[in-house]
Amino acid sequence: MAQNKKYDVVIVGAGLAGSIMAYKLGKAGKKVLVIESGASVPTSREAYVEHFYTNLIKTPESAYPNNPNAPRATVVDLFNWKDPSQSYLDQSSSPLPFSSTYERRGGGTMWHWLGSSFRFVPNDFKLQSKYRQGIDWPIAYEDLGLPQPGRSTAYYDDAEKEIGVSADVARQTYLGLTFTPGYQYPNPEIPLTLTDNLFADAVNGKQQFEGQAVTVSPTPAGRNSRPYDGRRVCAGNTNCIPICPIQAKYDPTITFNKALDTADGAGQRNVDVMYQTVAAKVKLDQENKMVVGIECITYDNLEKKSPTGTVVVTGTIYVIASHAIETPKLLLNSNEQLPAGVANRSGQVGKNLMDHPLFLRWGLTKDPTFPYRGPLATAGIESLRDGPFRSDRAAFRVEFGNEGWNFAAADPENTVFDFVDGTNNNLNNPNCEKLFGVTLLNKLNEIFTRQCRFGFLVEQSPEDSNTVTLSDLKDDLGIPRPKINYNLSDYTKRAFVAAQKLTDQVFAAAGVTPFEKPLAQLKKAGGYFTYTDPKTGETYNFDFFGSGHIVGTYRMGTTKENSVVDRNQRSWDHPNLFLVGSGVFPTIATGNPSLTIAALAFWAADNVLKDLEGANPSSR
Numbered sequence: 001m002a003q004n005k006k007y008d009v010v011i012v013g014a015g016l017a018g019s020i021m022a023y024k025l026g027k028a029g030k031k032v033l034v035i036e037s038g039a040s041v042p043t044s045r046e047a048y049v050e051h052f053y054t055n056l057i058k059t060p061e062s063a064y065p066n067n068p069n070a071p072r073a074t075v076v077d078l079f080n081w082k083d084p085s086q087s088y089l090d091q092s093s094s095p096l097p098f099s100s101t102y103e104r105r106g107g108g109t110m111w112h113w114l115g116s117s118f119r120f121v122p123n124d125f126k127l128q129s130k131y132r133q134g135i136d137w138p139i140a141y142e143d144l145g146l147p148q149p150g151r152s153t154a155y156y157d158d159a160e161k162e163i164g165v166s167a168d169v170a171r172q173t174y175l176g177l178t179f180t181p182g183y184q185y186p187n188p189e190i191p192l193t194l195t196d197n198l199f200a201d202a203v204n205g206k207q208q209f210e211g212q213a214v215t216v217s218p219t220p221a222g223r224n225s226r227p228y229d230g231r232r233v234c235a236g237n238t239n240c241i242p243i244c245p246i247q248a249k250y251d252p253t254i255t256f257n258k259a260l261d262t263a264d265g266a267g268q269r270n271v272d273v274m275y276q277t278v279a280a281k282v283k284l285d286q287e288n289k290m291v292v293g294i295e296c297i298t299y300d301n302l303e304k305k306s307p308t309g310t311v312v313v314t315g316t317i318y319v320i321a322s323h324a325i326e327t328p329k330l331l332l333n334s335n336e337q338l339p340a341g342v343a344n345r346s347g348q349v350g351k352n353l354m355d356h357p358l359f360l361r362w363g364l365t366k367d368p369t370f371p372y373r374g375p376l377a378t379a380g381i382e383s384l385r386d387g388p389f390r391s392d393r394a395a396f397r398v399e400f401g402n403e404g405w406n407f408a409a410a411d412p413e414n415t416v417f418d419f420v421d422g423t424n425n426n427l428n429n430p431n432c433e434k435l436f437g438v439t440l441l442n443k444l445n446e447i448f449t450r451q452c453r454f455g456f457l458v459e460q461s462p463e464d465s466n467t468v469t470l471s472d473l474k475d476d477l478g479i480p481r482p483k484i485n486y487n488l489s490d491y492t493k494r495a496f497v498a499a500q501k502l503t504d505q506v507f508a509a510a511g512v513t514p515f516e517k518p519l520a521q522l523k524k525a526g527g528y529f530t531y532t533d534p535k536t537g538e539t540y541n542f543d544f545f546g547s548g549h550i551v552g553t554y555r556m557g558t559t560k561e562n563s564v565v566d567r568n569q570r571s572w573d574h575p576n577l578f579l580v581g582s583g584v585f586p587t588i589a590t591g592n593p594s595l596t597i598a599a600l601a602f603w604a605a606d607n608v609l610k611d612l613e614g615a616n617p618s619s620r
Helices: 016-027 046-054 108-112 127-131 141-145 155-163 194-203 253-260 326-333 413-421 437-448 490-510 594-612
Strands: 009-012 032-035 216-218 271-274 277-284 291-299 307-313 317-320 358-364 379-381 396-401 451-458 467-474 480-485 513-515 529-532 539-542 577-579
Touching (some): 016 253, 016 271, 016 594, 032 253, 194 396, 277 326, 317 594, 490 539
Antiparallel strands (some): 216 379, 379 396, 396 451
16 A cells, blocks of 8 residues: 555654644545554554553553553553663663653554643743743744634634633633634533632632732643533543543544545545554655655564564655654664764754653642542643743642542552551551441541642753663664653752642642651652752752653754754755654643644644645755
8 A cells, every 4th residue: 555555745653743634634635644653543442441440550551552563661661760671761871760651552642641731821932032941932822822814713723623622711811821802612611629619719819829829720621521523521530541431531533533534536535544563764865855755664463573574655745743752763763874863953853851740749628529530630720830930940830630649649549558457658547547347438438538639740941961862772673762861950840849839838728738758758759859949958859750741852943953843843954854743842831732732733734735735845
């Protein structure tokens, strides 16, 4: 198929960005081939749901079987993150663990995303010019948030429609966010929980932090509050991560299946896909200017090493949409003609790896709020995502968790064991009581109905030293594995100090009793670090988790010296190569990245169409 059919566009990766581009290009009548390293999109998610139910460890990837031919990092691997024999990512020399994981399968990592669908606030795009930190984006909020010439909708509008975001414009217009006149979200807002309302009542209009109002806002969510786009209404399952069992939460298989349904006037499919096909190298012409093919390794078995051969797929335009770790790995491995790798004359490929380091705080409410039900997060504090403080420290948004202490302290199991065994690991059992029967049941109900959790998604500064490079170790197909170097800057660490102070203030206002890990336990955590305030000399101890928001590594910019792609997501070095997805982010900003990934994919698709129609110059 790939050798005999002429394609306008070859796309590597069938995740969020790749699926949107395939759909928009196929709908426009273009012939598209999608290369996907993982298994095909299942006709039913029952097997994944069953794998989740029977898996002893309930991690983000617990619903999805391992694939030795398209390996990826898992949370379990990160228990021994320094040992590359225990993890796909080689972090043997990294100062801190890179703790986020991702999927390599049809639909991508958004199989297990939370669903939070935030627009970036205007100042997220101009961190350098506004606060002298990081680097500015080559685009502004208005480019994504408001209609552009020739378009009746904004790119954020298109992304929210495709995902089916549930929200209310009136409650999302903060920190300079504006919307297309008359715009409404596709789905009505999802109701707040008792926990959400507890904190909203305690702080809205009553509390300030560092001179700014503390305000609770509903979380715009990529899950249905009414039937939408053939998907059911959210039924309140609490396992959005790792999988929504009824597909009320959006995942890119919805868009990708629509792409596969596009056809020309003769009824011939516009979008083809090659599953179980791993892109290994990008091939260039003799002048090293134009991409002429993608060399791929195919395999036929999902459970053991089984390469079946090598194939080179060709098209007119090439789009790499294979994630912020896998994309730089592919570009750097394409070093036969250019030793530094494809699209890397700037030297920026693989640099500025970022995540939202996640800081957890948890406590017990005075009265029951009945967690462990409904979507995992429905509200948070968004009013502190921007402000003058960004000149000195990173920003954050605060997510309220509806899963009790499940994430924070491995409950309900740990507290049950504490009261059965007479231990006090979760600090609820200071007298080390051993309980049973009705007494045990009453005690557990009294605790579990009052648990709450804050998650601080901390903005991370872009650093050249945070990198994805090629390891000397190889995967089962003989392709170099990613080597990670990762750390946190003092600018980022200072946000943890502010987050701790904000938690103390808000918990006190809401009558919440705080809990945290003892220092000895904290020091054993893989993400443990300290920060000493140079002004006061006080030392703080923290640990952090990954948010799954893997960005940077091939950023967009204003010149070919400071970036890998231009504002249209086209390679500065190779005019027929587009790089899309979260890797183009110059900074991580303060919102969860998925909505912006989707909006930029719609933008990139427009630019590919212009190139194919001759409206853009074919070379620089």
